[in-house]
Amino acid sequence: MSAADTAQAPAGPDTATAPQARVAAKRTMADGVVSLTLRRLGGGRLPDWTPGAHIDLVLPNGTTRQYSLCGDRWDPYSFRIGVLREPDGHGGSDFVHDELHEGDVVGIGGPRNNFPLVPADRYLFIAGGIGITPLLPMVAQAELLQVPWDLLYGGRSYSSMAFLDELRDYGDKVHVTPHDTHGPLDLDAWLPAHPGGTKVYCCGPGPLLDTVAHRCAGWPTGWLRTERFVARSTADGARDRGFRVELRRSGRTITVPADRSVLQVLGEAGVQVLSSCRQGLCGTCETAVLGGEPDHRDSLLDDDERAAGDCMFVCVSRSLSEHLILDL
Ligand code: FES
Numbered sequence: 001m002s003a004a005d006t007a008q009a010p011a012g013p014d015t016a017t018a019p020q021a022r023v024a025a026k027r028t029m030a031d032g033v034v035s036l037t038l039r040r041l042g043g044g045r046l047p048d049w050t051p052g053a054h055i056d057l058v059l060p061n062g063t064t065r066q067y068s069l070c071g072d073r074w075d076p077y078s079f080r081i082g083v084l085r086e087p088d089g090h091g092g093s094d095f096v097h098d099e100l101h102e103g104d105v106v107g108i109g110g111p112r113n114n115f116p117l118v119p120a121d122r123y124l125f126i127a128g129g130i131g132i133t134p135l136l137p138m139v140a141q142a143e144l145l146q147v148p149w150d151l152l153y154g155g156r157s158y159s160s161m162a163f164l165d166e167l168r169d170y171g172d173k174v175h176v177t178p179h180d181t182h183g184p185l186d187l188d189a190w191l192p193a194h195p196g197g198t199k200v201y202c203c204g205p206g207p208l209l210d211t212v213a214h215r216c217a218g219w220p221t222g223w224l225r226t227e228r229f230v231a232r233s234t235a236d237g238a239r240d241r242g243f244r245v246e247l248r249r250s251g252r253t254i255t256v257p258a259d260r261s262v263l264q265v266l267g268e269a270g271v272q273v274l275s276s277c278r279q280g281l282c283g284t285c286e287t288a289v290l291g292g293e294p295d296h297r298d299s300l301l302d303d304d305e306r307a308a309g310d311c312m313f314v315c316v317s318r319s320l321s322e323h324l325i326l327d328l
Pocket of ligand 1: 284
């Protein structure tokens, strides 16, 4: 989850009880990108996290956004995030850029990690624009573990690419490609027909992720891992039909009409499920499936996980069967 600035409903219960934090530092990192350093209000440790994790940022204007943690994971007292100003971002990033100042108080939910770094003989990290944020802690971790790695980092222009100063310390492992002077990332040169021992982690705009996924289509599952910060388009009106959901633990059955999400109907029925992004991006609303066939519309599960059919994200996913059984 990288600097997502997406329209959504109010924060779920997890963020309502989230610790409060103060903006300890706000820095301009590139054209249109600021970083925020957050420290717990009143002092003390923040929750532990691992590379690839994100937090919910609950802003003083009542909106909640998800941002990847991009600071030092071994610093227990600070979170750092990078925020890209997004013209179509429904005001979240504008608020951070224009109205959030050092000393202001925000809420924090999480951290959660849907993009974990798993062991490999070698890593290839591919970042597009603000997609660099979840990869920063990953390259630090790979460096710490002395696992060979390379980073391909593309951006609109050199001045728009954040955190270049920090990356300079890694020398020729970092391959910076501003589009206006160098063209697109040279994926042909870096993505082999078979991964060998290299695991690829990619975060950035949808077209970059789609291109990388296309090139790695024949790879075994798990060797390419991607994270989106804009939901994948999965809308299919033809599949938007009603179905019944049995809540196995409470013994109730609810009906989800074609124009309502499972999450909405659960909420109206008084069944609380934690949620945050409500776009199938953050993973908060994951619910175990005990029966039936989910119609997955999230941007999180890979093909094998979808085929397993044992969990779903109830904010967006629906049902291909007329009857679905959830562990609620
Ligand atoms: S609330 Fe974020 S995935 Fe459902």
